Amino acid sequence: MFPLKKGKTTQQAHVGLPQGTYEEEHGRKGFYGKSAHLYHTHPPTDWIRFEGKLRPHLFDLNKLEPTDRQNAGGEPATFLGNNDVLVSVSRRSRPMPFYFRNSDGDELYFVHRGRGVIETDFGPLNYEKGDYIVLPRSVTYRVVPEIDDNFFLIIQSKAEFNQPERGLLGQHALYDPAAVTVPEPDPLSADDAFDNRDEWEVRIRCEGEYSKVFYPFNPLDVVGWKGDLTAWKINLRDIRPVMSHRAHLPPSAHTTFVTEGAVVCSFVPRPLEQDADALKVPFFHRNTDYDEFIFYHDGDFFSKDNIEPGYATLHPRGIHHGPHPKALANQGKKTHTDEYAVMLDGLNPIHVLPAGEQAEWADYWASWGAGARGKERRKAETVP
Ligand SMILES: [Fe+2]
Structure with missing residues (x-):
């Protein structure tokens, strides 16, 4: 019986869209489940206003002032x-x-900026820009910056962070497990006060x-450890993205970590699809089973206008998101992406906490240009 196909469609998703249409993927279970492709005559993000709580959010996380920035005894700011x-920013100086x-919970540190060491029970891990550092629940650690300007995005999960299944791609895809760094024991003594x-x-x-x-002694006194539980890290530069030159792959192809109730994906520079008919920007979708958080780390954020490093978006389930009009119009002119971003897809609704509200740009929902541009177009459409 499936797949059904009615009216004007493509033969294959994201390729050769019928003239004048905008493709939307209405999918379940992130990008793993059942899905339908709907061919609209208007971009589904061309709304003119919202009522109620659901809307796309944009945060300038550079505006957050975690207490650990000025005060060594302070803590990160949790904003979602x-x-x-739980998602937090630490600016520990x-x-x-x-x-x-x-x-x-288990913690995943992403180093947006900074340099230093995280001392752990298992030994020290040096950190630098682009590192993901996994600190399992109840590991004892201490962040020791070497420079003042540090910016960590911290994701706390109730469950463990694990590597994704590589399936058909083979065990060395995305990142070779051998690229993971684990700490060497380095017991600290009273002299390390x-x-x-x-x-x-x-x-x-x-x-x-x-x-x-x-304790009357330094508790990081481990002289050896063994087992399959440890702190570990991987850097964005070690992520080797998969792509298809003939069809746009969904974000799930860029999964870096999986945990219960969420996945973390990494977007890193890659060539764009070469096939003349292939869509080169993310397709419109209305996440049905996930809320989608993206942290913009570095580079040129091609599919979104006016995004700077340190910004983040949250697109809740139920309403659409997709490329900004300029990116959609210019997709044929680009040959590669030059963006570094971290995505967190949450299975349950992700709430904006008070710290997040303070860092929010309230007019983001209108950034697809629906307001003015939409009105003009509707006027043009109704003028005989
Ligand atoms: Fe998305």
Whole structure:
């Protein structure tokens, strides 16, 4: 019975769209499930106004002021979240004067800017721009910046972050597991006292509340470790994206981590599709089963206008998103993308928290040009 096909369509998705149509993918389970392609005569983002809570969001995360920026004892600012994941920004400028242990979830640090070391039970991990660092739940760690200007995007998940299944692509696709860095044991002694202390604080977060435990010795005293649980890291430069020169692949092809209730994908520079008929920008879609958060890290964000590094968007389920009109019109002129971005797709609705509201650009919903341009076009359409 399936797939059904009615009216004007393409033979294959994202290729050779009927003249004057805009393709929308109405899909389930991210991009893994059942789907329909709808061929519209107007871009589905050409709305003129919204009522109610659902709308696309844009945040300038450079405007967030986490308390850890000025105060070494401070903490990151959490600006989005749900029961599965919390998303925060840390601007830590000075070393933590304590060890930290998050018993509320596993953490994925993405280093937008900065340089330094994260000391962990398993040993130290140096960090630099573009690193993803996985810190499993309840690992004890301390962030020790070497420079003042650090910017971390932190995703906390109730479940573990794992590598994606590579399936047909083979085990070396996306990134070779051998490109992962794991720490070497490097026990710290009393001589490694920071701030000339004679007791060491471990600050533990549990159910959002902090408890502190103190030791008369440096608790990062591990001389060896074994097993299949550890802190680890991979850098964006080690991500080797897959693509098809003949058809636009969905974001799920760029999955870097999977956790319960969310996936994390990385968009890195790649050639655009070469086939003359192939769509070269993301297709319109109305996420039906996921809310989609994207953090813009670096480069030229081709499919969206007026996006700067450190900005982020949140597109909730139920309403459309897709390329801005300029990107759609210019897709034939580009040969490659030059963007670095981190996407978090959440299975349950992701809520904007008060810190996020303060960093939000309220008119983002109108950025597809629907307001003025839409009105003009409708006027032109009704004028005989
Ligand atoms: Fe999307």
